[in-house]
Amino acid sequence: MHGVQRVRQSAEAVAAKKLREQSKIREYLALTDEVLAKKAAEDWSREALGLTTRLLQINPEFYTVWNYRRNILLRGVFPESSPAEINDFLTDDLSMTTLALKMHPKVYWIWSHRRWCLENVPDGPGTDAEGDINGWRKINWERELFVVDKMLNADSRNFHAWSYRRYVLARMPDARSETAELAYTTRKIEANFSNFSAWHQRSKLLTSLWGSGKLEYSKSKEEEFELVRNAMYTDPNDQSAWIYHRWLMGAGADKEVLEREIAVIQELLDEQSDSKWCMESLVHYKRLLLQKHSSMIDVGKVTNDCRRLLRELRGIDPARQRRYEDIGACSIADHTMF
Amino acid sequence: MSTELLTALHVSYIQNLGNSTDDLMYHLTAHLRLNAIYWGLTALCIMGHPDALDKEDVIRFVESCWDEKAGGFGAHPAHDAHIHPTLSAIQILITYDALDRLDVPRVVKFILSLQQPSGVFAGDSFGEIDTRFSYIAVNALSLLGCLDQLDKDKTVEYIKQCRNFDGGFGSTIGAESHAGQVTVCVAALAILDRLDEVDTETLAWWLAERQLPNGGLNGRPEKLEDVCYSYWVLSALSILDKVAWIDSEKLTSFILSAQDTEKGGIADRPGDMVDVFHTQFGIAGLSILGYPGLVELDPVYCMPAPIIEAKGLRKGRFRTTCND
Numbered sequence: 001m002h003g004v005q006r007v008r009q010s011a012e013a014v015a016a017k018k019l020r021e022q023s024k025i026r027e028y029l030a031l032t033d034e035v036l037a038k039k040a041a042e043d044w045s046r047e048a049l050g051l052t053t054r055l056l057q058i059n060p061e062f063y064t065v066w067n068y069r070r071n072i073l074l075r076g077v078f079p080e081s082s083p084a085e086i087n088d089f090l091t092d093d094l095s096m097t098t099l100a101l102k103m104h105p106k107v108y109w110i111w112s113h114r115r116w117c118l119e120n121v122p123d124g125p126g127t128d129a130e131g132d133i134n135g136w137r138k139i140n141w142e143r144e145l146f147v148v149d150k151m152l153n154a155d156s157r158n159f160h161a162w163s164y165r166r167y168v169l170a171r172m173p174d175a176r177s178e179t180a181e182l183a184y185t186t187r188k189i190e191a192n193f194s195n196f197s198a199w200h201q202r203s204k205l206l207t208s209l210w211g212s213g214k215l216e217y218s219k220s221k222e223e224e225f226e227l228v229r230n231a232m233y234t235d236p237n238d239q240s241a242w243i244y245h246r247w248l249m250g251a252g253a254d255k256e257v258l259e260r261e262i263a264v265i266q267e268l269l270d271e272q273s274d275s276k277w278c279m280e281s282l283v284h285y286k287r288l289l290l291q292k293h294s295s296m297i298d299v300g301k302v303t304n305d306c307r308r309l310l311r312e313l314r315g316i317d318p319a320r321q322r323r324y325e326d327i328g329a330c331s332i333a334d335h336t337m338f
Numbered sequence: 339m340s341t342e343l344l345t346a347l348h349v350s351y352i353q354n355l356g357n358s359t360d361d362l363m364y365h366l367t368a369h370l371r372l373n374a375i376y377w378g379l380t381a382l383c384i385m386g387h388p389d390a391l392d393k394e395d396v397i398r399f400v401e402s403c404w405d406e407k408a409g410g411f412g413a414h415p416a417h418d419a420h421i422h423p424t425l426s427a428i429q430i431l432i433t434y435d436a437l438d439r440l441d442v443p444r445v446v447k448f449i450l451s452l453q454q455p456s457g458v459f460a461g462d463s464f465g466e467i468d469t470r471f472s473y474i475a476v477n478a479l480s481l482l483g484c485l486d487q488l489d490k491d492k493t494v495e496y497i498k499q500c501r502n503f504d505g506g507f508g509s510t511i512g513a514e515s516h517a518g519q520v521t522v523c524v525a526a527l528a529i530l531d532r533l534d535e536v537d538t539e540t541l542a543w544w545l546a547e548r549q550l551p552n553g554g555l556n557g558r559p560e561k562l563e564d565v566c567y568s569y570w571v572l573s574a575l576s577i578l579d580k581v582a583w584i585d586s587e588k589l590t591s592f593i594l595s596a597q598d599t600e601k602g603g604i605a606d607r608p609g610d611m612v613d614v615f616h617t618q619f620g621i622a623g624l625s626i627l628g629y630p631g632l633v634e635l636d637p638v639y640c641m642p643a644p645i646i647e648a649k650g651l652r653k654g655r656f657r658t659t660c661n662d
Contacts, residue, residue, distance in 0.1 A: 001605075001606070001610070001611050001612075001613040001615075001616070002564070002606050002610075003606065003607070003610060004610055004611040005609060005610055005611065006598065006605065006609055006610055006611050006612070008600075018360050018361070021360070021361065021362045022360070024362055025360070025362050025365055028362070028365055028366075029365060032365075032368075036416045039416075040416070058366075059366050059369075061366075061367075061369050061370075062368075062369055063369055063417075063418065063420065063462075064369070064412065064416075064417040064418040066464075067418050067462070070464065108466065112464070112466040115466075116464065157558070157560075157561065159509070159513070159514055159558075162513070162514060163508075163509060163510060166512050166513070194560045195560075196514070196558065196559040196560055197514050197558075200502070200514040200515075201514075203502075203503060204512055238560060239547060239559040239560055240559055240560055243504055243544075243559060246503075246504075247503045247504070250503075318585070319553075319584060319585035319588060320546050320547075320549070320583055320584065320585075322582040322583055323542075323543070323546055323580075323583040326583075
């Protein structure tokens with residue numbers, strides 16, 4: 001149970017509520033018994049299908065009933081239906097679960113049932129020779145992207161919705177370009193810099209786009225630095241941008257970039273002298289300098305910088321002071337110490 | 339608000355859960371019943387009251403959840419077999435030293451049948467995949483002493499591909515790191531002796547940053563705190579031997595502040611409705627933090643450590659010190 005406030009009620013109020021619930025409980029249990037009895041009897045009728053609809057509307061987490069519903073469709077309903085009718089059934093189920101998701105956006109079973117629906121859309125309305133054999137599939141999968149957009153508008157961090165989005169993008173018949181999806185993450189991030197789910201999605205897209213050469217690596221990477229810098233400057237206490245920045249920096253192979261970004265962060269720290277994330281990131285990137293480029297830098301100075309920053313971090317972020325001590329206690333450049 | 343663990347209240351809260359049949363919510367959560375019994379029983383064991391439930395009643399209930407067709411356990415009588423309640427059944431039977439009541443070869447066959455060509459596990463025959471299910475399979479097979487029947491390399495291969503640049507793990511390939519998924523992946527790797535696949539420094543950094551100024555832990559960057567992450571984050575930190583990287587005292591106070599001081603139980607946050615899930619994971623977190631008087635919890639299996647010890651399955655505590 002998440003986020004439901006505890007309300008102190010009098011004994012009378014509790015008793016009255018329980019009394020009111022009695023008829024609901026009786027009704028629910030009777031329906032449950034009826035459905036489970038039909039399931040045990042392998043009843044694949046449309047009447048049984050209707051009962052599962054009713055039960056799932058009351059309790060969308062009843063996974064056994066979702067399973068039963070799919071078996072009714074597969075074993076009873078589809079064998080006696082035309083492809084167009086099968087498509088209609090699946091479209092109805094998708095609509096029914098859209099409503100359910102609005103009420104229960106984090107119920108695994110609902111998301112899972114949608115995948116099953118999509119994967120069972122039949123060929124049609126045309127044939128290979130005539131018309132579009134993928135017509136129904138295209139309509140259904142396109143609509144899914146629209147539904148998932150709505151879900152992410154309602155809660156931009158819903159990880160069920162993000163996972164589902166990746167699933168739809170990977171499998172839809174008319175593939176959407178990765179650059180279009182990149183633009184989507186830009187919109188999400190610009191609406192809220194704190195949306196780490198969108199930053200994460202971006203890191204996956206860019207890895208692919210850079211790998212395939214569809215985006216020019218060095219130019220695109222510079223644009224990313226620009227974007228994330230905006231976020232860092234907008235709210236230096238927000239973790240999302242700093243974590244993404246760490247991804248952009250990677251293992252620190254490029255000394256010039258490391259030094260440039262260290263300078264950028266130092267500048268921000270000069271403005272915000274108690275910024276934990278500035279200090280934390282400076283320690284991390286300076287340690288990368290020590291690990292990767294020790295022959296080309298003033299090791300003594302950079303090591304001292306790290307020690308000074310770690311001391312300050314212990315003061316301003318006491319909850320994690322042991323981590324700062326552990327980094328300081330081991331050789332600062334040693335990456336394999338843990 | 340209490341600054342102490344209200345053990346007696348929590349014990350009676352858990353004991354009375356089965357008597358709430360006049361509450362609609364009790365019936366609407368039947369699909370989690372076996373899991374709930376595992377949570378309640380484990381919390382009782384950690385609080386030192388392993389006999390607070392009627393053992394024979396519980397075992398008979400577990401047996402009544404057996405799905406003969408599938409060869410696994412549903413969460414409730416007449417519910418379909420699924421890998422999650424199947425693990426709960428095994429955990430309950432092992433806690434009660436009653437594994438002789440289980441058809442081990444059939445359960446093992448059911449679990450192994452759910453592994454997909456990619457190496458990940460499905461939850462049931464309808465094929466929803468998730469690294470949670472990989473952990474459940476690894477955990478269950480290990481508890482049953484049948485890990486040798488698992489294709490370990492394939493299992494690890496999939497988990498590896500779920501690792502992100504922040505050191506964390508997601509539910510499937512490409513998914514965002516999430517503390518719950520981190521724990522299941524790290525614990526699965528611990529059981530398989532493959533913690534070499536974890537980037538400990540990066541992951542422990544990410545986990546330590548889950549602690550918020552009020553002491554509570556969140557599950558992802560820039561999200562709200564929740565008592566259940568006291569377990570999800572802490573167990574991973576514990577396996578990596580990095581619990582000291584967060585403030586134990588503040589977290590202890592946060593968990594204790596989410597107790598219902600009148601009726602027992604622990605909620606997700608102070609002032610919210612309690613449930614057995616958050617009660618168990620709050621108490622599990624306190625045990626990992628070394629709260630006085632609690633039985634030690636094994637962070638890999640999320641069961642009482644003495645039981646895991648007796649089976650010779652203790653993992654983790656991978657203590658490496660710096661070399662200089």
